[in-house]
Amino acid sequence: MPRRFHLGWFTNFTPGEWNSSFAVGGSHWDGRFYVDMAQAMERACFDYIMLEDTLMVSEAYRGTAEATLKYALMAPKHDPLPLAALISAATRNLGVIATMSTMAYPPFLLARLAATIDHIAGGRFGWNIVTSGEDSAAQNFGMDALPPREARYEMAEEYVDLVCRLFDSWEPDAVVLDRERGIYADYRKVHPIDFEGRFFKCRGPLNTVRSPQGRPAFVQAGGSPRGRAFAAKHADSIIATANQIGGMRQYRDEVRAHAAKVGRNSDGIKVLYLVYPILGETTQEAKAKHQEPY
Numbered sequence: 001m002p003r004r005f006h007l008g009w010f011t012n013f014t015p016g017e018w019n020s021s022f023a024v025g026g027s028h029w030d031g032r033f034y035v036d037m038a039q040a041m042e043r044a045c046f047d048y049i050m051l052e053d054t055l056m057v058s059e060a061y062r063g064t065a066e067a068t069l070k071y072a073l074m075a076p077k078h079d080p081l082p083l084a085a086l087i088s089a090a091t092r093n094l095g096v097i098a099t100m101s102t103m104a105y106p107p108f109l110l111a112r113l114a115a116t117i118d119h120i121a122g123g124r125f126g127w128n129i130v131t132s133g134e135d136s137a138a139q140n141f142g143m144d145a146l147p148p149r150e151a152r153y154e155m156a157e158e159y160v161d162l163v164c165r166l167f168d169s170w171e172p173d174a175v176v177l178d179r180e181r182g183i184y185a186d187y188r189k190v191h192p193i194d195f196e197g198r199f200f201k202c203r204g205p206l207n208t209v210r211s212p213q214g215r216p217a218f219v220q221a222g223g224s225p226r227g228r229a230f231a232a233k234h235a236d237s238i239i240a241t242a243n244q245i246g247g248m249r250q251y252r253d254e255v256r257a258h259a260a261k262v263g264r265n266s267d268g269i270k271v272l273y274l275v276y277p278i279l280g281e282t283t284q285e286a287k288a289k290h291q292e293p294y
């Protein structure tokens with residue numbers, strides 16, 4: 001039996017390579033390049049494609065947007081959700097994961113959007129749960145600064161609880177499609193959630209049907225200890241950076257320990273580590289490419 005492993009591809013809806021030797025000026029903004037890429041990944045048996053997102057034009061370097069825009073570094077960037085829908089419609093087996101921030105989306109909208117795309121994908125949609133990490137993103141949503149990390153994760157815990165209740169607000173057999181009696185859905189199987197937390201309040205139920213998976217797959221990339229604990233509690237898959245095999249083992253052990261604390265079977269949590277492949281016709285060519293300035 002060959003040892004099998006999981007593969008994901010992490011990308012974002014940006015112009016892509018626009019001025020390197022083989023570039024043709026960057027990909028068009030219609031998403032076709034990424035759809036094509038996703039189809040190739042599907043042929044190569046990748047588990048999923050994951051679409052990164054942030055919600056600002058960064059001025060982190062020298063307090064200006066100059067470098068960000070000059071080099072097209074993380075901006076401009078299209079919204080990943082319509083692309084997730086396009087990719088979903090053009091593939092059959094690939095998991096499609098999009099990033100949505102708990103800071104930006106009202107929980108109801110996120111739950112509805114995720115349920116909708118999970119239907120378009122036939123049960124292959126996933127949510128990369130992020131809490132956002134930039135004050136400049138928070139300033140696009142009526143805040144002066146992000147809440148501190150601990151508060152962000154407290155909010156995210158409540159947020160995930162709320163959206164899970166929305167995902168469950170339609171019982172699996174709520175849609176009866178009874179032609180004889182003229183009943184589409186049994187209203188007794190669709191429940192308001194009457195959620196009142198410290199941060200969020202939502203009546204429910206979701207105004208769309210239960211998603212094929214019940215809820216989208218949850219993906220997380222928690223860097224800090226708090227983020228890692230959150231990921232081990234909720235995620236079906238975790239993306240992480242780690243140094244060498246030892247670092248990966250350590251991270252995995254940490255996920256196992258956190259998961260055990262909350263009664264989860266950690267073998268069900270797929271941890272994928274980031275690699276940044278540099279390709280060439282030969283090893284030498286790849287190494288030379290690695291040395292090229294950006």
Ligand SMILES: Cc1cc2nc3c(=O)[nH]c(=O)nc-3n(C[C@H](O)[C@H](O)[C@H](O)COP(=O)(O)O)c2cc1C
Binds near residue numbers: 128227
């Ligand atoms: C592989 C990877 C992918 C990430 N993708 C995103 C993303 O798309 N959007 C985002 O706002 N943050 C993203 N993050 C940031 C994490 O969600 C997280 O906020 C960050 O690692 C800092 O950890 P902390 O939130 O636990 O402090 C990513 C992090 C990693 C390691």
